[in-house]
Amino acid sequence: MKIIIQRITLLIIVLSLFSCKSTGLKIGNFDVGKLVDQGVKIWDANNIDQAQEVQFGKNMSAVLLGARGLYQNKNINEYVNQVGMWLAINSSRPDLPWRFGVINSSSINAFAAPGGYVFITLGMLHKLESEAQLAAVLAHEIIHVTQKHYLNALKDSSLRGAITETLFMSAEAYQNNTGANVNDQQYRAWAKKITLATQDIYSKGLDKTDEFQADQQGMLLLAKSGYDAYALIDNLQLLASIAADDASLALLYKTHPTAEQRLIALSEQAEKLSGINGLSLVKRYNKRISTE
Amino acid sequence: MHTNHYFLLLILLIFSSFLTLAAPDVKHGKLVKASTLFSQASKQSKALTQLNADDAVAIYQRKRVWYQITTQEKPPHSGWVNMLNIRFVGVSKRQGELGVAALLSSISNDTRATSSTGIRGFDEKDLANAKANMQQVALLDTYVVTQDSAIKFAKQGGLATKKMSNEQVKK
Numbered sequence: 001m002k003i004i005i006q007r008i009t010l011l012i013i014v015l016s017l018f019s020c021k022s023t024g025l026k027i028g029n030f031d032v033g034k035l036v037d038q039g040v041k042i043w044d045a046n047n048i049d050q051a052q053e054v055q056f057g058k059n060m061s062a063v064l065l066g067a068r069g070l071y072q073n074k075n076i077n078e079y080v081n082q083v084g085m086w087l088a089i090n091s092s093r094p095d096l097p098w099r100f101g102v103i104n105s106s107s108i109n110a111f112a113a114p115g116g117y118v119f120i121t122l123g124m125l126h127k128l129e130s131e132a133q134l135a136a137v138l139a140h141e142i143i144h145v146t147q148k149h150y151l152n153a154l155k156d157s158s159l160r161g162a163i164t165e166t167l168f169m170s171a172e173a174y175q176n177n178t179g180a181n182v183n184d185q186q187y188r189a190w191a192k193k194i195t196l197a198t199q200d201i202y203s204k205g206l207d208k209t210d211e212f213q214a215d216q217q218g219m220l221l222l223a224k225s226g227y228d229a230y231a232l233i234d235n236l237q238l239l240a241s242i243a244a245d246d247a248s249l250a251l252l253y254k255t256h257p258t259a260e261q262r263l264i265a266l267s268e269q270a271e272k273l274s275g276i277n278g279l280s281l282v283k284r285y286n287k288r289i290s291t292e
Numbered sequence: 293m294h295t296n297h298y299f300l301l302l303i304l305l306i307f308s309s310f311l312t313l314a315a316p317d318v319k320h321g322k323l324v325k326a327s328t329l330f331s332q333a334s335k336q337s338k339a340l341t342q343l344n345a346d347d348a349v350a351i352y353q354r355k356r357v358w359y360q361i362t363t364q365e366k367p368p369h370s371g372w373v374n375m376l377n378i379r380f381v382g383v384s385k386r387q388g389e390l391g392v393a394a395l396l397s398s399i400s401n402d403t404r405a406t407s408s409t410g411i412r413g414f415d416e417k418d419l420a421n422a423k424a425n426m427q428q429v430a431l432l433d434t435y436v437v438t439q440d441s442a443i444k445f446a447k448q449g450g451l452a453t454k455k456m457s458n459e460q461v462k463k
Binding site: 058059061062065066067072081082085086094098099117131191194195202203220223225227228233234237238240254260263264272276277281 | 376378423431434450
């Protein structure tokens with residue numbers, strides 16, 4: 001009888017542990033569910049390891065590409081990957097599994113997701129005139145990744161609702177950890193969670209400080225990689241010349257400071273790099289882009 | 293019309309088309325603040341004159357952070373101005389286009405684009421309607437290049453990693 005009581009007590013303790021707010025979802029030895037539930041008050045991007053960061057980026061990318069797919073031209077996408085990978089090699093995190101893609105949209109924009117995912121729209125690609133300008137767009141996004149801006153953004157109170165362990169899990173891991181059969185219903189539950197969170201994150205955008213840092217560090221990355229660092233200012237000059245209410249810029253301006261604000265913020269960095277020459281590679285850009 | 297007039301018109305047409313072909317890619321802008329006009333693309337070069345905010349300029353080329361410009365006043369001044377002090381006026385347009393909206397909506401007709409018919413913008417509504425698409429992520433994986441390939445690509449373009457000074461990397 002005593003043994004039965006002990007076992008019942010133990011069972012109650014175990015059940016009470018599982019009934020606390022943590023879902024207990026784990027990736028490897030890491031209790032993501034516990035971290036998320038304890039939360040948001042102590043959110044620290046450094047507690048997320050690289051594998052989880054990459055999975056987070058992969059999930060966000062799936063939603064982004066679900067909104068608008070890739071421009072399916074292998075030559076153009078490989079060219080963008082070559083430029084991007086060269087920049088990534090010169091970045092502070094060369095060993096991330098970097099992936100670059102062209103989104104089939106006429107809007108002028110570029111996106112990053114954690115873990116090495118970077119996208120540029122076809123509309124933006126067509127506005128550029130040199131490889132250095134393409135590199136400038138990618139460099140800005142690469143800095144968002146290397147500085148973990150999206151992971152750190154989850155600290156923001158308005159994004160707390162977006163934090164869910166599902167962000168850091170693949171559909172398969174979600175299904176396995178919830179003990180459910182691998183079926184369409186579970187996939188839909190996973191997809192719904194990452195979709196809602198990604199919508200929140202991209203619609204809100206990053207802090208302005210992060211955007212200014214991405215410009216300044218992006219110029220530095222361009223210079224270090226041998227490109228004309230001022231191509232980033234060229235891009236901002238182009239954006240500044242387009243009417244702010246132009247529909248093609250709507251999402252960009254909702255989530256970024258204006259080009260004018262960004263130009264003003266770059267004056268000190270422009271001065272620091274004033275003695276450095278870099279390459280523009282206009283001919284190679286026109287040749288590779290014309291392979292469409 | 294008299295034959296001589298036809299001849300004159302023909303000469304004018306040939307001359308104007310020559311001018312079009314020979315014209316450099318000139319952009320137009322205006323100063324956003326009072327700026328010094330320098331003789332070379334350097335602050336150490338001779339200061340030629342002081343330009344005023346809102347002065348209109350034609351921009352011919354860029355060298356690092358400097359634009360080579362000519363002012364619209366008479367007589368015009370020519371020299372170099374810090375690019376951050378200038379903003380473009382209007383947008384460079386391709387032939388026959390009315391503006392950026394036209395530029396972007398006509399991408400499918402652009403000679404550089406052959407398979408982008410039907411592309412649209414990308415806004416919050418698109419994001420709100422998005423559904424995770426893992427097939428697209430798998431497609432993205434097929435475009436990835438190796439680091440070795442990127443290094444070779446960089447060398448082909450004459451790109452090399454530059455060592456930056458402490459002052460330059462200081463945040």
